[in-house]
Amino acid sequence: xxxxxxxxxKPGEIPDSPGVYRFRDEHRRVIYVGKxxxxxxxxxxxFQDLANLHPRTRTMVTTAASVEWTVVSTEVEAxxxxxxxxxxxxxxxxxxxxxxxxxxxxxxxxxxxxxxVQVMRGHKKKGVRYFGPYGHAWAIRDTxxxxxxxxPVRTCSAGVFKNAARTGRPCLLGYIGKCSAPCVDxxxxxxxxxxxxxFSDFMAGRTGTYLRRLEERMTQAAEEMEYERAARLRDDIGxxxxxxxxxxxxxxxxTDADLIxxxxxxxxxxxxxxxxxxxxxxxxxxxxxxxxxxxxxxxLVEHALQQLYGEESxxxxxxxxxxxxxxxxxxxxxxxxTDRRGSGVSLRVPQRGxxxxxxxxVQRNAxxxxxxxxxxxxxxxxxxxxxxxxxxxxLGLDSAPLRIECYDISHLQGxxxxxxxxxxxxxxxxxxxxxRFQIRGFQGQDDVRSMHEVITRRFRRYLAEKEKTGEWAxxxxxxxxxxxxxxxxxxxxxxxxxxxxxxxxxxxxRFAYPPQLVVVDxxxxxxxxxxxxxxxxxxxxxxxxGLAKRxxxxxxxxxxxxxxxxxxxxxxxLLQRVRDEAHRxxxxxxxTKRAKxxxxxxxxxxxxxxxxxxxxxxxxxxSVRKLRAATIDQIREVxxxxxxxxxxxxxxxxxxxxxxxxxxxxxGEIMEDVQDTADGTTPDAxxxxxxTGAPDE
Numbered sequence: 001x002x003x004x005x006x007x008x009x010k011p012g013e014i015p016d017s018p019g020v021y022r023f024r025d026e027h028r029r030v031i032y033v034g035k036x037x038x039x040x041x042x043x044x045x046x047f048q049d050l051a052n053l054h055p056r057t058r059t060m061v062t063t064a065a066s067v068e069w070t071v072v073s074t075e076v077e078a079x080x081x082x083x084x085x086x087x088x089x090x091x092x093x094x095x096x097x098x099x100x101x102x103x104x105x106x107x108x109x110x111x112x113x114x115x116x117v118q119v120m121r122g123h124k125k126k127g128v129r130y131f132g133p134y135g136h137a138w139a140i141r142d143t144x145x146x147x148x149x150x151x152p153v154r155t156c157s158a159g160v161f162k163n164a165a166r167t168g169r170p171c172l173l174g175y176i177g178k179c180s181a182p183c184v185d186x187x188x189x190x191x192x193x194x195x196x197x198x199f200s201d202f203m204a205g206r207t208g209t210y211l212r213r214l215e216e217r218m219t220q221a222a223e224e225m226e227y228e229r230a231a232r233l234r235d236d237i238g239x240x241x242x243x244x245x246x247x248x249x250x251x252x253x254x255t256d257a258d259l260i261x262x263x264x265x266x267x268x269x270x271x272x273x274x275x276x277x278x279x280x281x282x283x284x285x286x287x288x289x290x291x292x293x294x295x296x297x298x299x300l301v302e303h304a305l306q307q308l309y310g311e312e313s314x315x316x317x318x319x320x321x322x323x324x325x326x327x328x329x330x331x332x333x334x335x336x337x338t339d340r341r342g343s344g345v346s347l348r349v350p351q352r353g354x355x356x357x358x359x360x361x362v363q364r365n366a367x368x369x370x371x372x373x374x375x376x377x378x379x380x381x382x383x384x385x386x387x388x389x390x391x392x393x394x395l396g397l398d399s400a401p402l403r404i405e406c407y408d409i410s411h412l413q414g415x416x417x418x419x420x421x422x423x424x425x426x427x428x429x430x431x432x433x434x435x436r437f438q439i440r441g442f443q444g445q446d447d448v449r450s451m452h453e454v455i456t457r458r459f460r461r462y463l464a465e466k467e468k469t470g471e472w473a474x475x476x477x478x479x480x481x482x483x484x485x486x487x488x489x490x491x492x493x494x495x496x497x498x499x500x501x502x503x504x505x506x507x508x509x510r511f512a513y514p515p516q517l518v519v520v521d522x523x524x525x526x527x528x529x530x531x532x533x534x535x536x537x538x539x540x541x542x543x544x545x546g547l548a549k550r551x552x553x554x555x556x557x558x559x560x561x562x563x564x565x566x567x568x569x570x571x572x573x574l575l576q577r578v579r580d581e582a583h584r585x586x587x588x589x590x591x592t593k594r595a596k597x598x599x600x601x602x603x604x605x606x607x608x609x610x611x612x613x614x615x616x617x618x619x620x621x622x623s624v625r626k627l628r629a630a631t632i633d634q635i636r637e638v639x640x641x642x643x644x645x646x647x648x649x650x651x652x653x654x655x656x657x658x659x660x661x662x663x664x665x666x667x668g669e670i671m672e673d674v675q676d677t678a679d680g681t682t683p684d685a686x687x688x689x690x691x692t693g694a695p696d697e
Contacts, residue, residue: 004061008047014040019071020081022089023064027513030089032060035078037329039069054294060093075332076339083306090432095269095289095303105132105283106140108153108200113189114161114182115196117144117153124311131203132275132283148178150214150236151199154192155179204277204315211237255279257320258308259359262300263366267291270370271304274362277318286365288373302327305347309340317341322350322359383570384427390571391517394563395556397543401517402426405458406578407530408521409439409450410586416593417445419454420586423515424578433513436589448525455518455533462514463537514542521579523548523555523562531557547579602628606652613640617649628653 019039023032036042046053046061053061072078086094107120111127119137124130132140144155154161156171156179164170164183174181182192202210214237221230259274269291275283287304295303301323309317317340326349327333337345350356388400404424411417417439423430441453518534520526527546534542545563546555552572553562565572602624603614620638621627627635627649635646 004047004050004064007064007066009043009067014043014069015071016040017071018073018075018078019069020078020085021067021069022085022091023060023093024066024068025063026065029513030085030091031063032091032093033082033085033089035075035082037075037078039071043067043069056093056291057294063093075329076335079306079332079336083310086306087310095291095295095300104137104140105130106144106203107131108196108203110193110196110200114154114192117148117155117196117199129200130316131200145178146239147199147202148173149239151195151202152178152180153196153199154182156183203282211241255320255355256318257322257355258318259322259355259362260301260304260308260324261359261362261366262297262304262324263363263370264291264297264300265370268370268374269300270366270373271300272362272366272369273304273308274358274365275318276358284365286369288369296328297325298327301325302333305333305337309337313340314342317345319344320346320348322348322355324349324359324363384574387427387570387574390565390569391574394554394565394571395517395543395545397516399516401515401543403513403515404517404519404578405515406519406521406582407451407454407458408579408582408586409447409454410583410590411439411445412590412594416590417450418586418590418593419450420582420589421454421458422578422582422585424574424581427574429581434585436585438593447522448529451520451522451526452529452533455520455530456537459534459537459539459542463539516543518542518544519575519578519582520544520546521549521582522546523553527555527557545575547575549579552576602653603649606649608645609649613638613645616640624653 016038018035018037020033020035021039021043022030025031034042046057046067050058050062070081072081085091104119104121105124107118108129108131109116109118109127110129111125119140120128120130148155152173155173156164160171161183164174164181168184170179170181170184170186173179174184174186180187180192180195182189187195198210214233218230218233218237221227221233255276256278257276259276261272263270263272267290269289271287271289273285274281275285287307289300289303305321305327317337319341321337326347330347334345334347337347350359385400388402391397392400402425406422406424407419409417409419419437419439421435421437423433435458437454437457439450439453442449518530520530523546527544530546531544534540534544544557547553548555548562551562552567553564554572554575555562565575603609603617616638617627617635618624621630630650632643632646632650635641635649636643641649
């Protein structure tokens with residue numbers, strides 16, 4: 001615990017201007033980001049008598065070891081920079097609303113040649129139109145099923161679409177009239193895109209014009225005595241009205257607005273958002289957050305606005321945002337919303353009428369959400385705390401291990417040896433800090449040696465970061481210059497499989513933040529290897545244990561007998577979850593590498609030849625076999641292929657053994673004139689690519 005006076009800036013150092021500030025802990029990890037109209041006045045509040053501070057603010061300033069700031073020109077810039085840094089650093093003491101990415105959206109992929117309607121979650125992609133979010137994915141599918149009768153837009157995956165185009169037969173939806181079947185050219189790409197635009201316009205709330213148009217066409221068909229067409233249009237109108245009935249009118253003036261309500265107590269806050277478009281509720285979402293600092297309702301609203309609109313622009317930001325309390329100051333937030341939309345945005349508290357009544361409904365939803373969350377979390381917090389305490393007691397630790405890292409080795413009979421590192425903080429997964437390793441220090445199967453290598457690599461990076469930040473200056477095994485990773489025998493070793501350390505910027509997702517407990521998947525040998533790696537690096541403040549699968553025994557370094565936790569122990573259950581997650585993460589990576597290896601073709605062995613030029617070569621020659629027979633001058637005719645590259649390709653293909661002749665699986669006939677594909681596969685009797693070899697499971 002640090003004394004705030006030890007890092008308090010000197011009088012006069014802090015500028016009296018708008019800006020954004022960051023508190024860092026002893027590991028240079030950013031733990032809090034804030035903004036201020038006057039940095040001098042705001043930061044002075046943190047360095048007063050600790051007894052006068054809110055308990056959570058007191059915890060933050062005593063956890064921090066330094067503070068720094070950045071001056072900006074306006075409060076709007078400060079708001080934008082604060083949002084960017086919170087997204088970048090994920091500080092533990094900031095208000096963070098959880099579960100946003102779990103909500104499903106109805107998406108129309110307008111960035112594709114043939115737009116597709118589908119359910120999407122996660123980060124929004126450029127060129128895709130989103131509607132929602134919805135509470136459940138089935139609600140989206142029900143709506144789409146009703147609308148496909150009128151707007152038969154493609155809903156199939158890329159694989160189904162390509163297969164239908166190859167066979168000339170559409171899928172079932174094409175036969176029953178719920179897809180216009182662009183895969184078999186029943187409709188042109190331009191007409192299908194226009195259909196997708198109409199679908200999007202209807203979902204965006206522009207329903208009245210389209211319904212009137214259908215009614216006019218129905219009346220005209222009836223007058224021309226085309227009764228079958230009139231009946232179809234009547235049924236289409238009925239389907240559209242049924243879809244619209246799912247979203248009752250809540251605001252009679254066809255308002256586009258977002259309504260935000262907050263329910264809070266001293267510890268937590270719940271936020272509910274209703275998205276109203278065209279006077280109808282088109283989507284709903286809710287968040288719950290810990291109040292890790294003393295914060296007003298207006299500040300909670302401000303954080304919610306940042307979360308909602310920080311990455312949005314244009315019509316995604318409505319003209320009107322209704323809130324229970326206004327941020328202080330209001331003008332920078334309102335200007336920020338206006339800049340994101342590109343036109344004026346009204347941010348206000350509803351006072352009367354339908355909007356106030358609807359806000360009361362949103363408020364009730366927020367209160368129910370908070371009550372439900374507290375009911376669930378009361379048990380969850382107690383259980384996790386008990387689990388961590390049981391682990392600390394069983395392993396003889398001084399305190400509960402708030403950060404646990406677990407390592408597992410995965411391979412297939414000694415091939416594609418990989419390792420995983422998973423992180424649990426406060427008993428919960430921290431997926432953003434998971435890491436994957438490729439074992440490259442030796443060949444073959446040796447789990448013990450692999451574990452030693454992985455632990456060495458991970459904690460050499462930790463020591464290198466400590467040295468870089470000036471924390472670590474004791475004598476001992478120093479990390480190599482530049483943070484180079486070495487094997488146990490001192491030889492250079494390749495870096496991590498999928499991540500690299502960047503310059504020190506305070507992000508939490510890095511190797512500089514140590515665990516209190518290292519768990520390895522295995523028994524005595526693996527535990528001994530992990531402890532030996534830490535001893536060789538001079539690290540003596542990190543506990544190590546292993547969890548053996550056979551009897552679920554916990555092994556400690558240097559102990560002949562395991563620690564046996566009761567089968568009903570919450571501590572054992574948490575260790576099992578950590579171990580199983582490490583195993584899942586490792587085997588997923590191993591299977592990915594194995595699949596990539598078995599899909600590899602002869603062109604993959606050509607150094608410096610990327611996917612784009614490989615595709616260009618196959619497109620030009622038609623097959624690897626014809627490419628193998630080509631001369632260097634013929635290879636140079638392919639755009640992007642120079643003399644040196646052509647010579648390298650010809651030499652590599654000459655050394656590679658030609659693929660075995662393909663066999664027609666239906667007749668047993670050897671197919672002499674087969675065309676090899678770029679990924680080392682050959683077509684089967686039906687024309688589908690199949691691997692020329694199969695993995696030895």
